[in-house]
Amino acid sequence: GAVVSQHPSRVICKSGTSVKIECRSLDFQATTMFWYRQFPKQSLMLMATSNEGSKATYEQGVEKDKFLINHASLTLSTLTVTSAHPEDSSFYICSAREPRGDEKLFFGSGTQLSVL
C-alpha cells in the first residue's frame, strides 16, 4: 500500500515554544491530507483538512492560529503547534488519500508531543 511518512515520531518541548510536524506521501501525490489528534485510549479526532495550494479547513473548536497547517506541495503537509502548552500534549497523526478515485486513506506513524 501507499506510504505516508511522518516526522518526528516523538518530540519534547518547553512550554511557549513552537513545534513543526511533517507529513509526506512517499509514493503518490496527495492533494488532500488530514491531521488528527488522539488522546490515550480514545479515537482519532479530525483537526483539519489540508489542501495543496489553499488554506486548510479546520474542524469546529480547533484554533487555526495555534495549529498552523501548510500544504505547500503535493507530497508535503506540515502542522506547526505554536506557543505550545502542556494541554497540547497529545499524539498527532496525519493521513493522505490516494488520488485514484477510491477512498483508501493511509496514515503516518504519528508524533507524540510532550510539552513540559
Place this chain on the structure above:
Amino acid sequence: QQQVKQSPQSLIVQKGGISIINCAYENTAFDYFPWYQQFPGKGPALLIAIRPDVSEKKEGRFTISFNKSAKQFSLHIMDSQPGDSATYFCAALEYGNKLVFGAGTILRVKS
C-alpha cells in the same frame, strides 16, 4: 454526535478463537466502511474495507460482514493470535466527506 457506534470497548479472546467487533451507523449516505488496526504509539493501518454493495469480504483471517438494512457491519478475526492484540477502529465515509471513526475496541488475545 457519534455517527458510528462501536462495541465492545474491550475484548479478551483466547488464542485460536474468533474476535468479533461490531459497528452501527445512521447515515445512509456512507458508502465506504474501512477497519483500521492500531498498535500503541503507531498510526492506524488499513486492515480491510467494504462497500455496501456486498455483504461480506474476506482477506486472510479477517472478514467484514455487512448488513445494509440493519446499518451494521462487523469485523471477524478468525484464529486470533497474540500478535493481533491491538486497538481496532471501524470507520465510515460518505464520498467527498471526512472519515468518521468509531470509538475503538481494545483487543487482547491471550496465549
